[in-house]
Structure formats: C-alpha cells, structure tokens
Amino acid sequence: MTAHLAGGDLNRLRQLNADSVIRVLRDEPPQTLTELSRRVGLSRASTEDVVQELLEVGWVAEVEPAAGGVGRPARRYRFRADAGHLLGVDIGGHKVLAVVTDLDGTVLHSRQVPVTPELGRSERLAATDRVIGRALRAAGLTGDRLWGAGVATTGLVDGTGRVMLSEALTEWTGVDLAGHLRDRVGGAVRVENDCKVAALAETWRGVARHASDMVFILAGWRTGAGLIIGGKLHRGFGNAAGEIGALPAAGWQRAPGHLRARPDQGDVFAAARAGDKTAMAALRRYVKDLAQGVSALVLTLDPELVVIGGGFSRSADVFLEPLRAELDRWCLRTPEIRVSTLADEGVALGAAKLALDMSSPQLRTRR
Amino acid sequence: MTAHLAGGDLNRLRQLNADSVIRVLRDEPPQTLTELSRRVGLSRASTEDVVQELLEVGWVAEVEPAAGGVGRPARRYRFRADAGHLLGVDIGGHKVLAVVTDLDGTVLHSRQVPVTPELGRSERLAATDRVIGRALRAAGLTGDRLWGAGVATTGLVDGTGRVMLSEALTEWTGVDLAGHLRDRVGGAVRVENDCKVAALAETWRGVARHASDMVFILAGWRTGAGLIIGGKLHRGFGNAAGEIGALPAAGWQRAPGHLRARPDQGDVFAAARAGDKTAMAALRRYVKDLAQGVSALVLTLDPELVVIGGGFSRSADVFLEPLRAELDRWCLRTPEIRVSTLADEGVALGAAKLALDMSSPQLRTRR
Numbered sequence: 162m163t164a165h166l167a168g169g170d171l172n173r174l175r176q177l178n179a180d181s182v183i184r185v186l187r188d189e190p191p192q193t194l195t196e197l198s199r200r201v202g203l204s205r206a207s208t209e210d211v212v213q214e215l216l217e218v219g220w221v222a223e224v225e226p227a228a229g230g231v232g233r234p235a236r237r238y239r240f241r242a243d244a245g246h247l248l249g250v251d252i253g254g255h256k257v258l259a260v261v262t263d264l265d266g267t268v269l270h271s272r273q274v275p276v277t278p279e280l281g282r283s284e285r286l287a288a289t290d291r292v293i294g295r296a297l298r299a300a301g302l303t304g305d306r307l308w309g310a311g312v313a314t315t316g317l318v319d320g321t322g323r324v325m326l327s328e329a330l331t332e333w334t335g336v337d338l339a340g341h342l343r344d345r346v347g348g349a350v351r352v353e354n355d356c357k358v359a360a361l362a363e364t365w366r367g368v369a370r371h372a373s374d375m376v377f378i379l380a381g382w383r384t385g386a387g388l389i390i391g392g393k394l395h396r397g398f399g400n401a402a403g404e405i406g407a408l409p410a411a412g413w414q415r416a417p418g419h420l421r422a423r424p425d426q427g428d429v430f431a432a433a434r435a436g437d438k439t440a441m442a443a444l445r446r447y448v449k450d451l452a453q454g455v456s457a458l459v460l461t462l463d464p465e466l467v468v469i470g471g472g473f474s475r476s477a478d479v480f481l482e483p484l485r486a487e488l489d490r491w492c493l494r495t496p497e498i499r500v501s502t503l504a505d506e507g508v509a510l511g512a513a514k515l516a517l518d519m520s521s522p523q524l525r526t527r528r
Numbered sequence: 529m530t531a532h533l534a535g536g537d538l539n540r541l542r543q544l545n546a547d548s549v550i551r552v553l554r555d556e557p558p559q560t561l562t563e564l565s566r567r568v569g570l571s572r573a574s575t576e577d578v579v580q581e582l583l584e585v586g587w588v589a590e591v592e593p594a595a596g597g598v599g600r601p602a603r604r605y606r607f608r609a610d611a612g613h614l615l616g617v618d619i620g621g622h623k624v625l626a627v628v629t630d631l632d633g634t635v636l637h638s639r640q641v642p643v644t645p646e647l648g649r650s651e652r653l654a655a656t657d658r659v660i661g662r663a664l665r666a667a668g669l670t671g672d673r674l675w676g677a678g679v680a681t682t683g684l685v686d687g688t689g690r691v692m693l694s695e696a697l698t699e700w701t702g703v704d705l706a707g708h709l710r711d712r713v714g715g716a717v718r719v720e721n722d723c724k725v726a727a728l729a730e731t732w733r734g735v736a737r738h739a740s741d742m743v744f745i746l747a748g749w750r751t752g753a754g755l756i757i758g759g760k761l762h763r764g765f766g767n768a769a770g771e772i773g774a775l776p777a778a779g780w781q782r783a784p785g786h787l788r789a790r791p792d793q794g795d796v797f798a799a800a801r802a803g804d805k806t807a808m809a810a811l812r813r814y815v816k817d818l819a820q821g822v823s824a825l826v827l828t829l830d831p832e833l834v835v836i837g838g839g840f841s842r843s844a845d846v847f848l849e850p851l852r853a854e855l856d857r858w859c860l861r862t863p864e865i866r867v868s869t870l871a872d873e874g875v876a877l878g879a880a881k882l883a884l885d886m887s888s889p890q891l892r893t894r895r
Contacts, residue, residue: 174541202540317860326860374764374765386828388828388829390757390758390762391757391758391760393758395757395829396830397741397829397830397831398741398830398831398832398861398863399830399860399861400830401827401830401860401861402828402829402830403828403830404827404828404830404860405824405827405828406827407827407858407859407860408820408823408824408827408858409858410777410778410779410820410824411777411824411827412777453775453777456775457772457775457777457778457824457828458828460768460771460772460773460774460775460778461753461755461769461770461771461772461824461825461828461829462755462762462764462769462828463763463764463765463766463767463768463769463771464764464765465765491774491775491776492774493684493693493766493768493771493774494765494766494768496765
C-alpha cells in the first residue's frame with residue numbers, strides 16, 4: 162500500500178503523533194529528535210514535523226545546550242509547562258478550594274474558603290466566585306487568559322455540567338454549575354464528580370502515574386470511588402460509575418459512623434495510634450465495612466492498584482494494614498494499595514486536569 | 529506537516545485502516561468504495577488500497593453487480609465470512625461443546641458430549657479431544673486448516689492458557705489447556721474464562737452488538753459475570769475481573785441454592801410459571817440474592833446494558849421483571865436488561881471470537 166493520505170487521515174494521524182510526542186516530553190527529561198523518534202515509534206522526519214508544530218503553538222521549547230563538550234550537541238526539546246494556566250475548583254461540603262496550575266499540574270496558587278454542608282445554593286455559589294476571583298488575582302490572570310477551567314463537586318454530574326443528584330449538600334441538586342461559571346471564567350467549564358477527578362489527579366500527579374487500571378477510594382466522612390480503566394477515567398453510560406456506596410451491602414453508608422460514635426469526639430485516629438482500646442475497636446469496625454465495598458470493586462475490576470485518598474488518608478498509617486488484611490480475606494488477588502500524597506488538593510488538581518484534557522484536542526487553534 | 533511515513537508508521541496505519549474497513553463490511557450490506565471511504569473517514573485512494581489488500585488475502589470479495597440498470601454500476605464489496613473457519617470449545621461441568629464457525633460467527637457444525645463436574649482431569653481432556661475431533665470431521669477440516677482456535681472453561685485462566693483456579697471442577701486447577709490442545713489443533717490456542725468469552729459472544733453475535741459498556745451475567749447453577757468496557761473485554765490486571773461472586777455479600781454463592789431447596793426437585797421455573805406458591809417464593813429469594821451482586825456491578829460500572837445469559841436465561845420470563853424491580857431498589861440508574869438469545873452456544877461462540885481476534889493482527893501473513 163502506498164501512502165495516499167487525504168486531509169482527514171492526515172489530521173487524525175497528526176493529532177495521534179502530537180499526543181504521543183507530548184506524552185513522552187511531559188514524563189521524561191528533555192529529548193533529542195532521535196530519542197523522541199525511537200520512543201514514539203515514528204520516523205525521524207515525522208517526529209521533526211510534529212516537534213516543529215509543537216514549537217509553533219508553544220507547547221514545546223528547545224533546551225539551551227550545555228556549554229563545553231566535543232562537537233555540536235544535538236538539540237533537545239522539553240515540554241513547556243509554563244505555556245499556559247489551568248484553573249481547578251473543588252466545591253465541597255466543608256471548603257471551596259481553587260488552584261491555578263501550569264500545564265504540568267504544578268500548583269502555582271491556591272485559595273480556599275470554609276463552608277458548611279448546610280449552606281444554601283446561592284451562598285455556596287458566591288463562595289465559589291469569591292475563591293476563584295482570589296486565585297486568579299494571585300496569579301495575575303483574568304479568566305479569559307486561562308487555557309481551561311474544571312470544577313469538581315460532590316454528587317452526580319451530567320454531561321452539561323449540571324448537578325443531577327447531591328445527597329451531601331443542601332440545595333445542590335439541579336444547580337447548573339457550568340452555566341453559572343462560564344461567565345466568570347470567560348470560556349467553557351467542565352464539571353465532574355469529585356471522586357472521579359480525584360482518581361484523574363492520581364494518574365496525573367499522584368501515586369498512580371503508571372497504572373492503567375486503578376480504583377481510587379475517597380475515604381473520609383463520606384466514602385466514594387473513582388475508576389481509571391485502560392488509562393482513562395471511567396464515567397459510565399449515565400456518568401454514574403463508581404457509586405457502589407449506594408448499595409447498603411457495600412458497607413460504606415455505615416462505615417464512617419463507627420468513628421463518630423466515640424463519646425469525646427476527639428481524633429479517633431490519634432487515639433487509636435496511642436493505643437486507646439475504644440478507638441481501636443471503632444477503627445476495626447470502620448475498616449471491616451470499608452473493606453466490603455473496596456472488595457466489591459477489586460473483585461469486579463481486578464485493578465493493578467488501589468489508591469486511598471480523602472481526609473482519612475492522612476491517618477492511613479493506622480488502618481492500612483488492617484484494610485489489607487481484610488481485603489486478603491475476600492479478594493482473589495489483593496492489588497497493591499497506596500496512600501495518596503496529594504492531601505487536600507487532589508480534587509482541585511483533578512479538576513485542572515479535566516480542563517487540560519478539554520484543551521488538548523484543540524492543538525491547532527489554541528494559543 | 530507533510531506525510532513522511534516510515535515503515536513502522538505505515539504498518540500501524542495500514543492495520544488501523546484495514547480494521548476499520550473490515551468492521552464496516554462485516555456489519556453492513558455490501559458497499560462501494562465511495563460509501564466505504566465515507567464510512568471509515570479515509571480518502572478514496574487509501575480505501576481502494578486497503579480493499580485491494582483485503583481482496584488479496586481473501587477477507588473481502590467483489591459482489592456481482594445486479595443485471596439491468598443504466599450505465600456501469602459501481603463495484604461493491606462484501607466481507608468474506610467463508611474465507612476461513614474458527615473453532616470454539618466450551619469445557620464445562622456438565623458438557624463439552626465444540627463449534628466450527630465461519631469468520632462471521634455463523635455456527636456451521638456443533639458437537640457435544642455430556643460430562644459431570646466430578647470427572648477427573650484426564651477424562652475431561654479426553655472428552656474434549658473427542659468432541660473437537662467430531663466437530664472438525666463434520667466440517668471436513670483438519671486442525672491446521674483453522675484460522676484459529678479458542679477454548680473457554682470455568683475458573684480463572686492465566687495469560688499462558690493454564691487454569692489458575694477452578695472451584696467447580698475436580699482436578700481442573702493447574703491444567704495447561706493451551707499446551708494440551710496446541711498439538712490437537714495444529715496451532716496457537718487461546719484459553720479464557722467462560723463468563724468472559726460469553727460476554728464477548730454477546731457483542732459479536734448476541735443482543736449487545738451495539739453496546740460499548742455491558743455487564744454479562746451468567747445465571748445458572750453457577751453465577752458469574754463478564755464485563756465489556758469501552759467496547760473491549762475487560763480482563764483485569766491478573767485476568768480475574770468479574771469475580772464479584774467471590775464476595776459473600778454479593779449473594780451469588782447462596783442464590784441458586786434457593787432453587788434447589790424444593791422437595792420434588794422438578795423444574796422450579798415451570799412450577800413458578802404455573803403459579804406454584806413454593807416455587808414462586810424460592811424464585812423471589814433467588815432474585816433477591818442475584819440482584820445484590822448485579823447491583824454492585826451496575827453501581828460500579830454504570831453500564832449501558834445488562835445481558836442475562838446462562839442456563840436460567842431460557843426461563844428469564846419468570847424472573848426478569850422481579851429482577852428489574854429489585855435493581856430499581858438499589859441502583860441509581862437501572863440499565864436496559866436483555867436476555868441472551870445464544871442459548872447453550874454462547875460460551876463456545878465467544879471462544880471462536882477469541883480465536884478470530886487472535887488471527888486479526890496477522891492480516892499480512894495469514895491465508
């Protein structure tokens with residue numbers, strides 16, 4: 162077969178090739194054309210074309226060659242994380258957090274305000290506007306200078322950016338988040354469920370960077386899950402994947418309650434760590450219930466990795482081993498379990514990644 | 529960017545294009561080059577190259593133009609399902625079934641022998657050899673004339689075609705099925721878990737042809753699941769996906785037992801259909817337990833479709849509505865539920881599809 166390529170074929174191939182090159186440059190040290198060509202499996206000439214195009218749109222820069230050395234050194238290219246900015250917003254029950262990141266997910270600015278689950282709709286939206294304004298001012302940006310904006314919130318979110326169902330937040334079901342925020346950030350806004358984007362953040366900047374099948378568990382006063390399957394966020398047909406917690410038999414509705422039942426309401430994790438018998442018993446009951454739902458996810462998907470995130474992940478040292486032991490009881494193959502290192506910023510970072518993914522197919526026109 | 533294409537690029541592109549053309553020709557009536565080109569998004573010249581190549585290897589044939597009509601009619605092309613044969617084998621507890629199909633999954637010959645779950649390893653292997661021999665003789669083929677052979681069996685199967693764990697069959701854990709069968713069919717044999725390939729069969733020849741995310745439930749004296757995610761069989765990191773039934777809370781270990789508990793041991797489905805109160809109560813308990821595991825899968829994956837297959841699917845008329853009602857209780861969104869129409873041949877057909885998928889990447893060299 163000879164290489165007849167019509168416009169459509171060429172665009173498709175070009176986009177595939179550009180994506181491959183960007184992926185290598187993002188994850189690796191600066192590369193020469195020869196190295197890049199080998200890594201992405203393209204001819205050297207095709208690689209050069211792609212790199213030239215990426216230089217033009219500003220996604221890639223040439224690295225200054227090191228002084229000294231013999232002969233003319235080959236040019237090296239790096240991904241330009243500073244070519245643009247992303248906004249990621251986490252609208253939760255207890256805080257609203259906005260981060261401005263570079264294209265690589267490094268958080269440049271972070272602002273948050275405390276809220277309560279009982280706050281009304283307009284008050285929560287006002288808090289969101291406020292915190293976005295502060296983050297953008299800190300970055301010296303206006304909304305229209307962003308490459309993209311992503312928002313994550315508790316509850317089920319539909320494809321248009323509307324909250325279909327929120328059980329945790331008052332007056333939140335039905336809110337048109339994408340519509341409300343479009344004006345404030347001067348462009349398209351992508352909205353998604355918080356557990357889903359937290360999973361995305363782990364594959365981007367967290368402990369799941371090399372996992373193609375991963376189960377993310379949000380462990381906190383709410384329990385939730387986000388799934389990465391085949392390297393991609395699994396949303397589900399109605400964007401309702403990962404909602405195993407809705408099944409009472411999964412134990413998640415009951416699990417955090419065991420930790421609340423202590424008379425002094427202090428930090429149950431610290432108490433368990435210090436050897437407090439009541440706290441340790443409460444934690445055992447929590448782990449037993451948590452493990453039912455996690456086992457259901459593991460047995461269903463047989464993932465490479467389980468990542469524990471959410472508020473309780475900071476205290477994972479006191480429940481990780483019991484959790485592993487409980488999973489061993491039920492699972493045919495207990496996968497590797499890792500604790501998130503993204504702390505409170507995981508959801509907002511995942512929202513920024515949503516924004517990046519939205520901007521990526523527009524390689525040719527964006528600047 | 530101009531079209532520099534090295535050998536590697538070209539092969540990759542050619543394979544992608546050939547796959548696209550085959551997919552359209554398999555699922556649609558005969559097409560002209562112009563129609564094909566529009567459907568697969570390739571230039572007409574690229575499409576012609578691909579079709580020429582597929583004509584050469586015998587996957588595609590030109591259709592005789594209809595007599596009459598004005599002017600010279602455009603040539604039309606069809607997929608040649610008769611260009612080769614596939615062997616699919618289902619090694620179960622109660623039967624061993626072998627089918628010979630064309631490349632389109634039409635069963636040309638089918639042979640089976642009854643076995644028991646208690647049969648020893650060498651006896652079950654001997655029964656398998658016998659039934660494969662009969663099916664091949666019926667088709668007038670020797671093993672080396674097959675395009676591929678696939679085998680499905682109960683239990684977990686590893687990537688080399690060895691049974692890692694079988695709880696249902698005596699002496700079956702550890703059997704090297706691929707090794708045993710390689711000599712008998714004169715080529716590579718792919719081995720997979722029966723629920724997984726039954727799911728594959730539904731997307732190939734069954735009621736899930738257009739679903740990209742689907743949960744297949746094998747409902748019988750054993751209960752199992754196979755998952756299609758993003759249009760592909762989801763195997764899992766250790767090939768152990770879909771094993772939710774191992775979790776007691778999923779109800780599947782207990783579910784079929786309710787149907788066995790009747791004193792007369794007759795057909796509980798027929799009795800329930802006839803209004804027998806005891807049978808109806810047993811069926812209600814079965815559905816309640818079955819629905820726990822199905823709900824866990826649905827809440828986890830939010831699939832487009834659930835397909836009920838397996839031995840009980842023939843009697844689905846008496847439990848489909850109760851099952852739907854039970855799913856409505858637990859699921860946030862109950863997906864469409866369909867009953868398999870592949871009857872007892874689903875698993876063997878899926879095994880043939882495994883064989884087809886194995887042969888597809890070898891487009892250039894196979895004949």
